Amino acid sequence: MFILPFFITRVISWLSNHVKVTLIPRKSYGVDVSWPIHHLNISSKLGNRGDIYKRYMHGCYEFYNFEDCNQTESDRIAMNLRQPQSMVNYTKNGYQKIRTPEKLFRVIEEFWQVNKDYGIEEEWFSGNTYVNNWDNRSLMVSVENSNLVGGGDELRNKIWSGAEEVIRKWTDGNLETSSLYGIRVYKEGAILATHVDRLPLVSSAIINVDQDVDEPWVLEVIGHDKKAHNVTMRPGDMVLYESHSVLHDNINSYNQEDHSR
DSSP states (O other): OEEEEEEEEOOOOOOOTTSOOOOBOOOOOOSSSSSOSSSSOOOSTTSSHHHHHHHHHHHHHHHSOHHHHHHHHHHHHHHHHHHHHTSOOOSSSSEEEEEOOHHHHHHHHHHHHHHTTOOEEOOOOTTOOSBOTTTOOOEEEOTTOTTSTTOSHHHHHHHHHHHHHHHHHHHOSOOEEEEEOOEEEOOTTOOEEEEOOOTTEEEEEEEEEEOOOSSOEEEEEEOTTSOEEEEEEOTTEEEEEOTTTSEEEEOTTOOTTTOOO
């Protein structure tokens, strides 16, 4: 899975009606079912998720250390509890899935095709539990890297301009660009733990640039209705979401069969 995260700050408005929502029918559930979100205890509603989480944390302990991993989890859960309830929500659902504008996607895809073999392993702090980098090292192909063909400020500005226009239509409001990571490569079995983004990030977008998968890549979000929604993505899809208040993750690809050390 190859995605391009794009982040926006200071969004002021509410949901535009012309953007379509795509929901994937699943069992209805809320927090602490697919992954620990507000508490460390997980419901058995989806089966053995608790055992999977214990094994996940054991991997962190072995790679880093017990104290750092537990501190990160404590901070993650505290932020999940504290931040969303203190934020102003600007849209009805908190997220939308659309198709990336053709011109914008073409710029990104052309850069990716030329540079996809030049990803650099991302570095994470000690005790990081947001991604399982002890099992699965994520790669970053930075659009700001001027050493890559077509990379640099000009490409970054083109992507910023195109994405800002989409988010303005969604929010019908004022905003300021905050950050653009580049194209992150998630390999089979990669996981992104449930979290909200730190301020001043308010509204964000993820673009599926390319993929080679056996099953659809799923972004799980806890919408403003407090329920979990699983949104599948294919190349060219863009998911807009209020990342300061909408809990989001990719935990569906991680299971016993996929996991190995």
